[in-house]
Amino acid sequence: MQTTPQLMEQRFFSYTAPFARGVSLTNQITDLFGIAMGGGDGTKVMGFGFPDQTIIWDGTAVENTYQVLLQQQSDPMPWRTGDVSNGYSGSLGSAGSQPDGPSWQDGGASYSAPVRGLW
Structure with a gap:
């Protein structure tokens, strides 16, 4: 089991070494020849x-991990509710009265609870 901070730190150092390890003689030589040590x-x-390219690779790994973590936190299907009356479905004398029961204006259904979208 891995925590989110541990996962992000692992992704941050996917292609480059942490600073202390990155300044070693071995890593400086490999950086000179364009070999990524991570x-x-x-x-x-x-x-x-080269080091500038490995920073881009690490940034992409962090971005992809961030997107996956963000998608796991949210529900992919948004909640929808029934439409609000537009004011033109009644007469001026009735002061906003609604017809009894479902009608053709709302598709023949009554909306008492949120409904899921179809996408």
Whole structure:
């Protein structure tokens, strides 16, 4: 089981090493030749890319993780409610009275509870 802060930190250091490990002689030489050392502890070869490219890769990994976490927090289907009366469904003399029961104006259904959208 992994917590959200641990997951984000792992994603942040996917392609680059943490600072202390990144200034070692090995990582400085691999950076010079465009070899990305990352994986959290900075000892795994992650691909070919100079430091500016690995920052972009890490940013993309963080962005993708953030999007997934955000989608998991929200319900994909929005709640919908019945339409509000528009004011033109009655006469001026009745002062906003509504017809009894469902009518053709609201599709023949009564809306007492929220309904799900079809998309």
